[in-house]
Amino acid sequence: MEQRTIARLNQDVSVIGLGTWQLGADWGEVDEDTALAVLDAALDSGVTFFDTADVYGDGRSEQVIGTFLKSRSTEGLTVATKMGRRVPQRPEVYTLDNFRAWTDRSRANLGVDTLDLVQLHCPPTIVHSTDEVFDALDTLVEEERIAAYGVSVETRAEALAAIARPGVASVQIILNMLRLGPLEDVLPAAQKAGVGIIARVPLASGLLSGRYDEHTEFPENDHRNYNRNGEAFDVGETFSGVDFTTGLAAVRQLAPLVPTDATMAQFALRWIIDQPGVSVVIPGARNPKQAQDNAAAATLPPLSDEALSAVHHIYDELIAPQLANRW
Numbered sequence: 001m002e003q004r005t006i007a008r009l010n011q012d013v014s015v016i017g018l019g020t021w022q023l024g025a026d027w028g029e030v031d032e033d034t035a036l037a038v039l040d041a042a043l044d045s046g047v048t049f050f051d052t053a054d055v056y057g058d059g060r061s062e063q064v065i066g067t068f069l070k071s072r073s074t075e076g077l078t079v080a081t082k083m084g085r086r087v088p089q090r091p092e093v094y095t096l097d098n099f100r101a102w103t104d105r106s107r108a109n110l111g112v113d114t115l116d117l118v119q120l121h122c123p124p125t126i127v128h129s130t131d132e133v134f135d136a137l138d139t140l141v142e143e144e145r146i147a148a149y150g151v152s153v154e155t156r157a158e159a160l161a162a163i164a165r166p167g168v169a170s171v172q173i174i175l176n177m178l179r180l181g182p183l184e185d186v187l188p189a190a191q192k193a194g195v196g197i198i199a200r201v202p203l204a205s206g207l208l209s210g211r212y213d214e215h216t217e218f219p220e221n222d223h224r225n226y227n228r229n230g231e232a233f234d235v236g237e238t239f240s241g242v243d244f245t246t247g248l249a250a251v252r253q254l255a256p257l258v259p260t261d262a263t264m265a266q267f268a269l270r271w272i273i274d275q276p277g278v279s280v281v282i283p284g285a286r287n288p289k290q291a292q293d294n295a296a297a298a299t300l301p302p303l304s305d306e307a308l309s310a311v312h313h314i315y316d317e318l319i320a321p322q323l324a325n326r327w
Contacts, residue, residue: 001046001298004279007194008169009117009148013078015273016298017049018042018291019200019282023064024056029221030286032064039068041288043077045295051172051198051282053082053121054106062109069111080170080198081106082121082152091126096136103145119150119172122234128153128161138167150196154234155327159186163195170196174327175278177271178204178250179240180315181327187277196279199272203265203283204240207247210255210264214248236327242319250318257307262300269297271311 003012023035030038039050052061065079083102087093106115118140120127127133128151137149150170151162159171159182171190175182176199190197203209205224218225227238235241242250251264258267265283272281285291 001048001295002273003048006170006196006279009078009196011078011116012076013049013196013280014047014298015278015280016047016269016295017051017198017280017282018047018294019284020050020052020061020065021056022284022286024052024058024061032067034287035064036068036071037288038285038291039065040072041291042285042295043072043074045292046298047291047295048076049078049080049280049282051080051082051200053085054102054109055082055085055121058086059105059109062106066109066111078116079110079112080117080119080150081110081115082119082172084121084123089124091124091130094120094123094127094130094133094136096139099136099140100143100145103140107145114144115146117148117150117170118146119152119170122152122154125155125158128158134165134167141167150198152198152200154236156181156184156186160189163189163193168195170198170279172198172200172282174201174236174240175199175272175275175281176202176204176240177208177254177268177311177315178242178247178319179236179323179327180312180320181323181325183275187275191277197277199278199281201237201240202272202281203268204242204247205238207239207242207244207251208254208264208268210251210258212248212251214245241323241327243322246318246322250314253314253318254311257310259300262297263293266293266297266300267303269294270300270303271308273298274302274308 001014148169152172283294
């Protein structure tokens with residue numbers, strides 16, 4: 001699989017990675033054997049970047065990955081985790097002592113001495129302008145608790161603030177065919193600075209898989225059920241903040257653009273890795289076949305200029321008026 005270098009991370013990563021929220025919680029139940037099989041399938045398909053968080057299943061996702069790391073050779077694999085969402089979201093909790101405790105817990109869960117990449121997990125906006133926070137992250141690097149750090153963000157303004165920090169190796173941001181805002185400013189700034197862009201929510205919580213319609217129902221413990229209006233966390237994390245009905249209409253207009261040898265999901269992933277400045281996109285998978293199919297998107301040829309233009313047109317017509325540049 002194509003590898004791209006994240007300059008500030010000093011590491012090559014596969015253009016298709018694996019997001020492991022599904023292996024922890026909030027997407028329905030995935031048993032441990034299936035979770036381990038997903039990780040196997042991804043690595044065997046050329047994926048060299050796994051993304052997790054300490055809050056996914058309150059550590060379950062990290063623990064499953066830790067078990068996986070002990071089970072086979074994983075040379076060249078980068079495991080990124082995130083921290084900060086297991087406590088109330090107040091700026092004063094972002095301290096060096098807490099960072100040490102949080103990363104020690106993640107190190108234990110993953111069974112490693114040094115975490116490859118730790119990202120602040122969508123912290124309060126003011127955290128991005130707090131020098132002491134980034135001084136504390138630098139200390140974690142000096143103490144070899146972590147090799148590098150980044151930030152997962154909700155908004156483009158937060159992303160740009162993070163990119164301006166000289167120690168930030170990566171920015172994780174929502175980017176997909178229903179969320180084009182980062183193309184304007186975030187990706188060019190990151191590319192210039194040598195900061196990696198980790199594209200998350202690439203299928204808009206499954207909308208861009210093309211498998212849903214007005215009659216689709218989601219389990220009670222699935223955020224696509226309980227967070228449609230932002231009841232539990234930022235609504236932008238669920239269907240990219242797009243109204244479900246509007247999203248379905250956009251997907252139906254996008255469907256004719258899908259190449260005959262690709263699925264809708266693969267088309268959506270190929271679109272993301274075609275955007276200049278993207279380092280890796282991290283679709284999730286609930287079973288091994290999904291992991292394999294996601295990885296296969298990297299084998300598709302780049303999309304045509306006509307297809308890229310059509311995506312923008314559909315976005316401008318249906319999605320942009322609803323999002324109103326909110327993110």
